[in-house]
Amino acid sequence: xxxxxxxxxxxxxxxxxxxxxxxxxxxxxxxxxxxxxxxxxxxxxxxxxxxxxxxxxxxxxxxxxxxxxxxxxxxxxxxxxxxxxxxxxxxxxxxxxxxxxxxxxxxxxxxxxxxxxxxxxxxxxxxxxxxxxxxxxxxxxxxxxxxxxxxxxxxxxxxxxxxxxxxxxxxxxxxxxxxxxxxxxxxxxxxxxxxxxxxxxxxxxxxxxxxxxxxxxxxxxxxxxxxxxxxxxxxxxxxxxxxxxxxxxxxxxxxxxxxxxxxxxxxxxxxxxxxxxxxxxxxxxxxxxxxxxxxxxxxxxxxxxxxxxxxxxxxxxxxxxxxxxxxxxxxxxxxxxxxxxxxxxxxxxxxxxxxxxxxxxxxxxxxxxxxxxxxxxxxxxxxxxxxxxxxxxxxxxxxxxxxxxxxxxxxxxxxxxxxxxxxxxxxxxxxxxxxxxxxxxxxxxxxxxxxxxxxxxxxxxxxxxxxxxxxxxxxxxxxxxxxxxxxxxxxxxxxxxxxxxxxxxxxxxxxxxxxxxxxxxxxxxxxxxxxxxxxxxxxxxxxxxxxxxxxxxxxxxxxxxxxxxxxxxxxxxxxxxxxxxxxxxxxxxxxxxxxxxxxxxxxxxxxxxx
Ligand code: F6R
Numbered sequence: 053x054x055x056x057x058x059x060x061x062x063x064x065x066x067x068x069x070x071x072x073x074x075x076x077x078x079x080x081x082x083x084x085x086x087x088x089x090x091x092x093x094x095x096x097x098x099x100x101x102x103x104x105x106x107x108x109x110x111x112x113x114x115x116x117x118x119x120x121x122x123x124x125x126x127x128x129x130x131x132x133x134x135x136x137x138x139x140x141x142x143x144x145x146x147x148x149x150x151x152x153x154x155x156x157x158x159x160x161x162x163x164x165x166x167x168x169x170x171x172x173x174x175x176x177x178x179x180x181x182x183x184x185x186x187x188x189x190x191x192x193x194x195x196x197x198x199x200x201x202x203x204x205x206x207x208x209x210x211x212x213x214x215x216x217x218x219x220x221x222x223x224x225x226x227x228x229x230x231x232x233x234x235x236x237x238x239x240x241x242x243x244x245x246x247x248x249x250x251x252x253x254x255x256x257x258x259x260x261x262x263x264x265x266x267x268x269x270x271x272x273x274x275x276x277x278x279x280x281x282x283x284x285x286x287x288x289x290x291x292x293x294x295x296x297x298x299x300x301x302x303x304x305x306x307x308x309x310x311x312x313x314x315x316x317x318x319x320x321x322x323x324x325x326x327x328x329x330x331x332x333x334x335x336x337x338x339x340x341x342x343x344x345x346x347x348x349x350x351x352x353x354x355x356x357x358x359x360x361x362x363x364x365x366x367x368x369x370x371x372x373x374x375x376x377x378x379x380x381x382x383x384x385x386x387x388x389x390x391x392x393x394x395x396x397x398x399x400x401x402x403x404x405x406x407x408x409x410x411x412x413x414x415x416x417x418x419x420x421x422x423x424x425x426x427x428x429x430x431x432x433x434x435x436x437x438x439x440x441x442x443x444x445x446x447x448x449x450x451x452x453x454x455x456x457x458x459x460x461x462x463x464x465x466x467x468x469x470x471x472x473x474x475x476x477x478x479x480x481x482x483x484x485x486x487x488x489x490x491x492x493x494x495x496x497x498x499x500x501x502x503x504x505x506x507x508x509x510x511x512x513x514x515x516x517x518x519x520x521x522x523x524x525x526x527x528x529x530x531x532x533x534x535x536x537x538x539x540x541x542x543x544x545x546x547x548x549x550x551x552x553x554x555x556x557x558x559x560x561x562x563x564x565x566x567x568x569x570x571x572x573x574x575x576x577x578x579x580x581x582x583x584x585x586x587x588x589x590x591x592x593x594x595x596x597x598x599x600x601x602x603x604x605x606x607x608x609x610x611x612x613x614x615x616x617x618x619x620x621x622x623x624x625x626x627x628x629x630x631x632x633x634x635x636x637x638x639x640x641x642x643x644x645x646x647x648x649x650x651x652x653x654x655x656x657x658x659x660x661x662x
Pocket of ligand 1: 404658659
């Protein structure tokens with residue numbers, strides 16, 4: 053979490069940094085700051101709140117300059133306020149630092165620095181780093197060397213950038229566990245936590261690796277490891293357009309991303325079928341298919357929404373490949389010394405590819421000899437780069453904090469992997485073809501569901517004042533219930549729980565009364581009649597019911613208060629369709645409550661801290 057941006061060149065860095073910070077606000081938005089150091093200007097401005105507050109303050113003070121760094125914060129150590137906002141600086145205000153990550157041994161380092169006469173104005177862990185660098189400078193090191201010595205003392209994660217008044221022509225950056233990308237211009241360089249912040253200026257980038265430090269002037273950059281080995285990085289071209297990272301006329305990124313799903317789903321499968329043969333080809337897994345197909349066990353590990361996708365993946369993979377599948381929260385997997393080894397394939401699913409727990413779990417699985425594969429959206433992200441191989445979901449940039457199109461694309465990719473491996477094992481040709489034809493039909497069906505937007509908005513009006521919600525589904529749709537509940541709670545702050553529908557009788561039914569809405573995911577599948585019985589049970593207790601049902605279902609009409617009718621498809625892919633009305637419902641309830649759906653309180657898009 054936290055977004056960092058920097059610029060060095062001949063242009064005014066301030067609008068570039070402010071614009072970049074806005075593009076990174078999904079990473080954190082509780083306070084922001086900027087430091088400029090150039091041609092006699094030395095200024096730090098910090099504000100509590102969103103980047104727009106900083107922008108106003110910067111405009112008021114008329115800040116300008118050719119080298120600067122900026123930060124948008126998601127608080128870990130210390131409340132969101134002006135003092136705790138970055139950039140941080142040393143006592144003499146000659147050294148300025150922005151930091152994304154967590155310094156685990158900060159309190160020990162802070163005590164040592166205090167004993168040496170340092171004092172601190174903030175409650176942050178990051179302020180320790182700037183003072184530690186200061187200490188090495190005072191011992192006679194130059195900026196790059198001082199950064200290196202300081203980082204050697206640090207336990208934890210960082211993506212950071214530092215400027216020093218006595219070396220006014222350079223920015224030093226470093227990375228460990230938090231992403232950092234350099235944008236290469238002509239006679240200018242950009243620094244950012246991700247490419248969104250710099251894509252308006254350059255498509256040419258270098259992704260720093262962990263334990264690397266780069267020294268950047270306006271004309272060149274050099275990268276060395278923390279152990280002083282020089283590294284030559286390939287300059288990569290990023291294929292991303294600005295339109296992909298703006299709202300393009302939509303009031304919120306979340307709505308734009310929901311509406312983009314016909315295309316994002318299409319993109320996730322584009323060029324990946326050999327329909328005549330009923331098989332799937334995934335370039336990123338070439339050379340690994342046989343090993344996956346021979347695995348004794350498949351583990352799917354992830355966090356949050358991606359974990360819900362993993363749960364659907366478990367149902368799919370186990371049913372169609374016959375390989376036992378387990379789903380693990382990455383945060384649990386990494387700390388419980390899991391029994392995992394060479395016979396296991398572990399897929400790590402992450403939209404951002406930067407989630408700290410998922411990344412750490414992946415390293416643990418690799419260490420233990422398992423085949424560690426990534427399923428990521430962000431190209432060049434840490435998980436994508438460090439996994440042995442993997443598949444991109446190609447959903448395009450997802451900026452709204454609540455994950456929507458990434459979830460449906462993760463399900464598409466898990467479906468593709470299921471077909472790929474099942475066809476290598478025991479799935480016959482006809483089923484392969486049938487599944488592929490069903491997948492190809494999805495974008496059109498998603499278009500149909502999106503046309504229900506106004507209808508779902510009207511349903512949302514009835515529930516704006518609800519305090520609790522229950523989401524129920526069975527089989528493949530149990531994870532959809534979990535995901536529907538998560539979408540609602542994270543953006544509308546309404547308490548919501550997802551349950552397997554049959555579990556309702558074992559406890560949650562006690563909650564049902566006329567004030568408790570229940571959302572049933574009720575497609576006509578093998579458990580349809582059982583779901584209808586569950587609906588009757590809620591109705592008998594005067595609960596309000598919203599159902600997601602198939603378009604030709606008339607039985608359900610009399611049983612429920614509201615029904616959202618959606619197209620039918622193969623039951624394997626039904627979760628991809630069923631979740632979309634739930635995304636739209638959550639969106640409208642939150643908007644009607646006047647909440648900022650793109651930046652819900654306390655959340656950040658990419659959770660790069662444990
Ligand atoms: C919910 C949401 C989060 C993420 C989770 C994992 O809408 O977005 O629950 O799914 O933080 O993030 P990634 O997929 O980037 O690893």
